[in-house]
Amino acid sequence: MVDPSARAEQPECETPSDADLLPAELRSWMRLLAAAGAVEQQLRSRVKDAMGISHDEFLVLCLLADQPGSRLRMTQIAELLGRPKTRLTYQVACLQRAGLITRMSACGDRRGIEVALTEKARRLLGESSRPLADAVSEAIAQTACSQGYSQLHDFLPGVPDTERQAAHPQDPPR
Template sequence: MDEPPCLGERELGAWRALLSTAATLNRLIEQRLKDDAGLSHSQYEVLVRLADAPGGELRMTELAGAATTSKSGLTYQVAQLEKAGLVRRRACPEDVRGIIASLTDEGWAKVRATEPGHAALVRDLFVDGLSRDDFTALAGGLEALRDLLHTRSGDQAS
């Protein structure tokens, strides 16, 4: 039986750089969101996903499919946002088992207030650290990898 090939030095270096970079970005963004808006990164993602949806609402199953957190993590984050008055949950009129999450007026205001600082931080930490050509290449590579992984896992790319 053939042994799987080991990762070469460049491949292993790229893998480690990806893991380290993603962890550092998440840590820095998480801290800034907590300091500036009192939100976790996961909570901010929920608010933005809802803000991007028609009418500012999604079924919880749709939200779970789009969010990067686990389903149980999503339920917890939505509950926390509901306690803070930023999200409301209600039964889905077409499906008694379905739950719809929607932004409240306070939730919309929180997204509008938080977005400029968040966008500036992402630009500073992620976009501006690379040349235009390097960023274009990275973006294309990440999109291709995301699409491949979503296809393999049966998820839709988001």
């Protein structure tokens, strides 16, 4: 009969350090995804309120605004945003109905479709972009602080290196 007061010896379990589970590249990728998710969450409702469009439609406008001539082919937009062409076609149709973009045949390729910003879109982006940019900075800063990811501060163009160093003195200066 087993003595109930006697404890069974438990083998010692060796657990790997959490730092050993993921290489630095994957850990950095996960931090970037967390920051992108936080930014997207912050922007979804703000974009809808400020501009009356979805977050995905906003991404199309931002991509166009950042291109020379504010125009791109549909295939390029799909590739740059990592979206299926069918989904992009729907978003572009919504933006066109709202008067924010125009669609035309691509120069030299009648099969290709090119989209461009309208003046209405330029005005709307001009009015809305500063508050939305501030929301992006806020989301990145909150994610960086809450998760202790000092590297995310590098995404904030308005934060001088001296402030980054004061917040995270262990980081080497850039």
